[in-house]
Amino acid sequence: MSRTVRILETFDQGTRDLSLTQITHRAGMSGSSAYRLVGEMAALGLLEKLPNRRYRIGLRLWELANRTPGALGLREVAMPHLQDVQAIIRQHTQLGILRGDQVLYLERLSSHEPVINITVVGGTLPLHATSSGLILLAHSDPETVDRILGSQLSDFAMAPRPSPNAMRKILAEVRRDGYALTKGYIHRDASAVAVPIMGPFGGAVASLSVVVPTEGIMLESLLNVLRPAAQKIAIGMRSAYFGETS
Amino acid sequence: MSRTVRILETFDQGTRDLSLTQITHRAGMSGSSAYRLVGEMAALGLLEKLPNRRYRIGLRLWELANRTPGALGLREVAMPHLQDVQAIIRQHTQLGILRGDQVLYLERLSSHEPVINITVVGGTLPLHATSSGLILLAHSDPETVDRILGSQLSDFAMAPRPSPNAMRKILAEVRRDGYALTKGYIHRDASAVAVPIMGPFGGAVASLSVVVPTEGIMLESLLNVLRPAAQKIAIGMRSAYFGETS
Numbered sequence: 001m002s003r004t005v006r007i008l009e010t011f012d013q014g015t016r017d018l019s020l021t022q023i024t025h026r027a028g029m030s031g032s033s034a035y036r037l038v039g040e041m042a043a044l045g046l047l048e049k050l051p052n053r054r055y056r057i058g059l060r061l062w063e064l065a066n067r068t069p070g071a072l073g074l075r076e077v078a079m080p081h082l083q084d085v086q087a088i089i090r091q092h093t094q095l096g097i098l099r100g101d102q103v104l105y106l107e108r109l110s111s112h113e114p115v116i117n118i119t120v121v122g123g124t125l126p127l128h129a130t131s132s133g134l135i136l137l138a139h140s141d142p143e144t145v146d147r148i149l150g151s152q153l154s155d156f157a158m159a160p161r162p163s164p165n166a167m168r169k170i171l172a173e174v175r176r177d178g179y180a181l182t183k184g185y186i187h188r189d190a191s192a193v194a195v196p197i198m199g200p201f202g203g204a205v206a207s208l209s210v211v212v213p214t215e216g217i218m219l220e221s222l223l224n225v226l227r228p229a230a231q232k233i234a235i236g237m238r239s240a241y242f243g244e245t246s
Numbered sequence: 247m248s249r250t251v252r253i254l255e256t257f258d259q260g261t262r263d264l265s266l267t268q269i270t271h272r273a274g275m276s277g278s279s280a281y282r283l284v285g286e287m288a289a290l291g292l293l294e295k296l297p298n299r300r301y302r303i304g305l306r307l308w309e310l311a312n313r314t315p316g317a318l319g320l321r322e323v324a325m326p327h328l329q330d331v332q333a334i335i336r337q338h339t340q341l342g343i344l345r346g347d348q349v350l351y352l353e354r355l356s357s358h359e360p361v362i363n364i365t366v367v368g369g370t371l372p373l374h375a376t377s378s379g380l381i382l383l384a385h386s387d388p389e390t391v392d393r394i395l396g397s398q399l400s401d402f403a404m405a406p407r408p409s410p411n412a413m414r415k416i417l418a419e420v421r422r423d424g425y426a427l428t429k430g431y432i433h434r435d436a437s438a439v440a441v442p443i444m445g446p447f448g449g450a451v452a453s454l455s456v457v458v459p460t461e462g463i464m465l466e467s468l469l470n471v472l473r474p475a476a477q478k479i480a481i482g483m484r485s486a487y488f489g490e491t492s
Contacts (some may be wrong), residue, residue, distance in 0.1 A: 002283070004250040005290055011313050037248070044251055048314070055315035062406050063350060065311035067257050068294070068303035076367075087333055104309060121322075122312020191402020241448050 003029065003037055008046070008057070013123055017056040065106070073205055075106045077236040078197070081229045082109055085210065088225050092117045092211040096132035096194075098140065099124060101148055103133045115190045117211045125186075128167070129159035131194035134180035134209040138171040139196055139204035145171065159185040179223055184214050191217050195226045198234045208233065249283055254292070254303070255296045259369055263302040286490065297483040320452055321352045324443070327475045331456065338363045338457040342378035342440075343387065345370060347394055349379045349453070354386045358454055363457045371432075374413070375405035377440035378453040380426035384417040385428050385442055385450035389489055391417065405431040430460050437463050444480050455477065 005178070010018060010026035018026070024034040038055060041047040043061030066072060076099050086093040086109040093110075096103040102124035119125065127148060149164040149220060156195030159182070162170060174180045183191040191214040196204035208230045210222060256264060256272035261387060264272070268363060270280040287293040289434060291306030324341050332339040332355040341357075348370035356363070365371065373379030373394060396411040397461040405428070406417060413471040421427045429437040442450035455478045456468060 002248070002250040002286060002290075004248040005287075005292065008310050011310070015313070040248060041251075046251065057311060059305065059314060059318075059345070059350070062314060062318065063309035063345075063368050063370075064254050064257070065303060065308035066366075067259065067261065068305060068308060071307075072308065072367075080356060083329065083332065084353060086329065099305070099309075104305070109329060110326060114347065120312075121318075124309075204318075214485050 001031075002029070002039065003033070004046070007034070007037060007041060008061070011057050017050060019054050022177040025221070026217070028143065046172065054175075073240060074197065074233075074237060077240050078178075078206070078208070078233045081233050081236070082107060082208070085208070085229045086111070087224055089212065089222065091115060091213075092119065094119055094207075094209045094211065096134065096136065096207045096209065097205070098127075098136040101127060101151075103127060103130055103136060103184065105132075106206075115211060115213045116187045117190060118186060119211070126154050126159070127152045128157050128161065128187050129156040129182070130184040130190035130209075131180040132209045134174050134182065135194040135196050135207040135209075136204060138174035138180070141203075149239050157186040158188070162241075178227070179219075181219060189214055193217075193219065193222045195228045195230045196238070200238050205237065249279070250287065252286060252294070253280070257303050260346075263296060265300050269301065277482060306342060317426060318352070319486065320479075320483060323486055324452070324454070324479045325353065327374040327479050328454070329480070331454070331471055331475045332357070335456050335458065335468065337361060337459075338365065340378065340453075340455045340457065342364055342453045342455065343383065343451070344373075344382040344390075347397075349373060349375060349376055349382060349403070351378075352452075361459045362433045363436060363458070364432060372400050372402050372405070373404040374407065375428070375431050376397045376455075377428040377438035378418070378455045380420050380428065380454040381440040381442050381455075382450060384420035384426070387449075399425070404433040404434070410424060414441040418478070424473070425465075429463075435460055439463075439465065439468045439472065441469065441476045443476045446484050451483065452479075 006027045010023050023038060024031050045058045048058040049055055050203050054224060082093050090111045092108055092114055094105055094217055095107040098107050104124050105121055107118050108119050108121050129136045149167055153161040180194045190211050192209050192211045194207045194209035195207040208226055212236045215231035253272045256269050266284060269284060270277050288295050291304040293301045296303055308349040329340050336357045337360055338354055339462055340351055341353040342351050350370050351365050351367055354365050354367050373383045395413055414465040426440045437456050438455050438457045440453045440455035443452040445451035454472055
């Protein structure tokens with residue numbers, strides 16, 4: 001692996017900044033080569049040196065990264081619709097995609113005084129612990145489902161860990177009903193509802209979800225907002241890819 | 247410079263994808279080492295190989311990049327306020343910061359049928375050609391202003407290129423009035439208004455701007471929405487950094 005990447009990877013999720021010693025240790029590199037490489041990366045803006053001499057990921061990397069038209073093209077198409085959903089529901093509105101065994105959140109819009117929610121943009125969460133994850137898993141190919149159900153589901157917050165057979169039943173229901181509801185899986189006070197954003201060749205390319213207070217949750221009202229928005233995003237994606245104007 | 251970075255840098259703004267030959271040529275590397283490194287980077291998800299065998303920046307880079315708490319912390323604090331502005335003005339609402347001699351846009355919210363606007367998230371534009379840029383330049387330290395006015399302003403769309411003295415007068419007005427207005431600088435039909443987001447130590451840490459149709463532009467109404475939002479973002483930033491709850 002490129003040593004630049006090894007250094008970037010030392011900043012795992014939730015790590016805000018690291019000392020040079022921590023970077024050296026985590027990257028498993030010699031002190032002198034870590035020192036040289038971190039200096040080069042800081043000069044390029046890939047790392048940023050803080051006044052306390054610790055390092056964090058630099059903004060230049062974000063700038064480069066935004067040049068990918070892949071999933072960020074989806075985000076671009078979806079944004080106005082996410083805003084519409086957020087304007088009505090006035091809680092967290094999220095866009096997620098499948099990434100390995102996790103949901104990767106491409107966007108999160110939140111109101112001023114939202115219910116508790118641990119999702120961060122660019123962050124990932126386990127599939128079985130989130131409504132987005134259940135949607136994405138329910139629409140995954142059989143090999144992916146087998147692989148994920150074949151390994152032990154991680155112990156995450158208050159998320160249930162059904163047996164593989166029970167999970168297959170849940171996924172079949174999610175597919176049939178067209179939504180996933182997770183009540184208090186991560187925090188008792190918060191629940192989430194997700195619907196699939198269908199791709200042009202079938203299957204879900206992404207999930208659209210909201211995180212709302214568990215108390216007084218009105219599933220039908222939420223679905224009445226989420227479903228048309230997901231459909232509009234799917235149509236927008238289709239015309240972005242194929243030039244259709246329908 | 248790290249060769250990983252040299253390869254990433256071949257994807258300049260506006261480049262969606264490149265062939266292996268183009269990457270090799272732009273990076274000025276030998277074919278065999280480019281081939282090996284591009285393969286490694288694709289395996290790590292830093293690059294993504296398309297079905298037509300061209301490459302684009304991979305989503306993994308974006309995931310890593312989102313771990314910087316720097317300017318993206320500002321984006322996080324600002325988002326609900328950007329949404330408020332966008333809900334009222336219903337045109338493009340943007341958050342920009344100074345990055346070298348350019349404005350870097352951290353966020354852009356847009357309505358469904360917005361006026362023409364070339365800003366992209368993660369993209370940059372010249373300071374003198376944008377309302378955000380004029381705001382950021384007007385609040386820059388004298389050395390930065392000297393440096394930028396000392397070099398030839400780039401020829402960009404229909405943006406005027408005042409002499410250094412005329413520019414200094416414009417910047418003084420922008421500081422005095424607390425806003426910058428650029429009418430049809432980039433496209434005749436679109437105009438922009440920006441206000442500063444003031445930092446805890448004085449100076450502008452960012453700009454909040456809207457791009458609206460030139461025809462029928464109502465400056466006072468726009469400022470009445472922008473100014474309180476910019477102030478709320480500044481307060482939010484202060485409490486995020488210092489733990490103040492005011």
